[in-house]
Amino acid sequence: MAEVYFFDYGKGTSILPGLEKLFYSSGMAEVAAPGARVAVKVHMGERGNLTYLRPPIVRKVVELVKAVGGVPFVADTTVLYPQKRFTARDCLETAAYNGFTPETVGAPIVIADGEDGYQGVSVEVERTVDGCRLREVKVASAFLEADAMIVLSHAKGHLLSGFGGALKNLAMGCTTKHGKAAQHASHGLGFDGSKCDGCGKCVEACVYAALRLEGGKAVRDLEKCMHCCNCLFVCEKNAFYWPEGCRDVFQVYIAHAAYAVAKVFKKGRMGFLNFVQDVTSRCDCCTTAEKAVTQDVGILASSDPVAVDKASVDLIDQAPKLAQLPHDPPDILGKINGTNSLIQLRTAQKLGLGSLKYELTTI
Ligand code: SF4
Numbered sequence: 001m002a003e004v005y006f007f008d009y010g011k012g013t014s015i016l017p018g019l020e021k022l023f024y025s026s027g028m029a030e031v032a033a034p035g036a037r038v039a040v041k042v043h044m045g046e047r048g049n050l051t052y053l054r055p056p057i058v059r060k061v062v063e064l065v066k067a068v069g070g071v072p073f074v075a076d077t078t079v080l081y082p083q084k085r086f087t088a089r090d091c092l093e094t095a096a097y098n099g100f101t102p103e104t105v106g107a108p109i110v111i112a113d114g115e116d117g118y119q120g121v122s123v124e125v126e127r128t129v130d131g132c133r134l135r136e137v138k139v140a141s142a143f144l145e146a147d148a149m150i151v152l153s154h155a156k157g158h159l160l161s162g163f164g165g166a167l168k169n170l171a172m173g174c175t176t177k178h179g180k181a182a183q184h185a186s187h188g189l190g191f192d193g194s195k196c197d198g199c200g201k202c203v204e205a206c207v208y209a210a211l212r213l214e215g216g217k218a219v220r221d222l223e224k225c226m227h228c229c230n231c232l233f234v235c236e237k238n239a240f241y242w243p244e245g246c247r248d249v250f251q252v253y254i255a256h257a258a259y260a261v262a263k264v265f266k267k268g269r270m271g272f273l274n275f276v277q278d279v280t281s282r283c284d285c286c287t288t289a290e291k292a293v294t295q296d297v298g299i300l301a302s303s304d305p306v307a308v309d310k311a312s313v314d315l316i317d318q319a320p321k322l323a324q325l326p327h328d329p330p331d332i333l334g335k336i337n338g339t340n341s342l343i344q345l346r347t348a349q350k351l352g353l354g355s356l357k358y359e360l361t362t363i
């Protein structure tokens, strides 16, 4: 049974002092032992998004790490698709636009997979379950230079994984472009040539030059394709599609990638803080400002990424809803996104990454 500590926003206490109390009572202070170089992993939001974690929250964690003698740096990675976080330079510009600078967070900001997003180290996935074919995952270099990591995750929904929390942040957020592509390849993007009118918009939109027109139809070169799905989003004819069941397979892969990232750190050198607030049905990579679907709940802390995510899913299910939803618990975020979010958690548990059973201690 894993321990999960909970700071309840419903108690009306100020949030930053609550975060401090949680940091010490959950044992997070031990993760950032004196002298340890501590990666504070955070998704700093796509441009246009407004529900990413606020910079003062990140600054507070940075200050807490420093207070116990750790040496923090704030880290994120580039993304696969050509939005405003495609390169490290884009990431830093967008981070600044969203309020994250070394001055505001109180620590250096490092884009962990380098300027183009390919700087990483292969970590073997020596054991697989649930049909996963990943054999290695490229973990972003800067994480291998850290002694410890505190993962700050915004608990919310995700178009492919249903729920996105600590596991998703480890898997997709701590890997290089190749690491992300290997996970995204699992969804097996489909193409229905009968819908394609040869407009060429997808060819122009593919930054990996993996598409061409042949005989008036788009043709994908699978050797070059990085599975970013930009073509799916730009095609107005819906010629590209995600096959039935692909979200379930995708979650199996993200659980394995999370397992590979966690292998990089010694036992006891990872801590997870999930912020159950601004709970949108989609993730912080979205360029639109979405409305939350539930009331804000609080902050969860644990050394177990499976337990902290399961507790987040459960608390989101129990929270008062802000809008009429066509779905009932359990797993409202999974249902909204057409999957069962427990798949990623069950697979991660099978891999020994953590436990679905937890004891919730409200501080
Ligand atoms: S954008 Fe759609 S319709 Fe246009 S070429 Fe690509 S697949 Fe065909």
Ligand code: SF4
Pocket (backbone or CB within 6 Å): 189, 205, 206, 207, 208, 209, 210, 211, 220, 224, 225, 226, 227, 228, 229, 230, 231, 232
């Ligand atoms: S073909 Fe589509 S999925 Fe593949 S890299 Fe190009 S835009 Fe991305």
